[in-house]
Amino acid sequence: MLDQIAQAIVGILAVAGAFFCLVAALGVVRLPDALTRMHASSKAGTLGCGLVLLAVAIFFPGLDVVARVVAAILFLLLTTPVAAHMIGRAAYASGESPAAGTVRDDLADGPDNPRRRLLDKAGGR
């Protein structure tokens, strides 16, 4: 009985994880510009990977597997925001985004615009 409940939980987690990975892939295709695509790919991907890893931990309940799963989820949570931050900033500074349809941009006209800071730095040398 307990075995069957565990099996059911593993199935639900794995399917939910796969669903979020699929949504991430769809988002990369469907959303309008680089920055909005980042939302879909980096975040929905994290949750998808996390859920699949959880399913693995429940399916193989040994200490070695669980320790690796915990480490993998921890490093996923630590590294994803740093990468997303760098890619997003690079996308903005390169002038690629934001696309048409952006309702508000506090960064565009201010002195903190990373594109302008980059150009100033290059001009000052």
Add this chain to the structure above:
Amino acid sequence: MNLLVLNLLLALAWMGFNADFSLGGFTAGFVLGHGVLWLGRPLYPTQRYFRVFWGSLGYFLWLLKEIVTSSLKVAASVLGFGEKVQPAVIAIPLDARTDLEITLLACSITLTPGTLTLDVAPDRKHLYVHAMFGGDAAALCAETKDSMERRILEVLR
């Protein structure tokens, strides 16, 4: 934070006494050691260990809940129903001052789907956040400050 080292050492001692070097043994030792240290709170009046420990645990669980709920929101929007995508770059004024506070806030904002930290102002007064549903900038700004930043500062200060 020396109490954390003490707690880990107590867990290690418990594992040694029981010759049980497994995850279960460590967990039991850590919980028991935590209880013992908690009973001895009057001995170290200036410590912040218990508040920071339980605060971080609570914050982590709250962040997980936020990640799940906002992932569902982004997923609904990607699949074509749900809220309309209105990208916006919003400046959020910062109350957080130290490197750790700002880093934690920026990473938490990036981890919750729908919002992405683009940049920190050089004078550290603002955080520039790209939001997927930025139709109501003031509401989003207030929500981030009231829930996320308040929680982080409560734990760290």
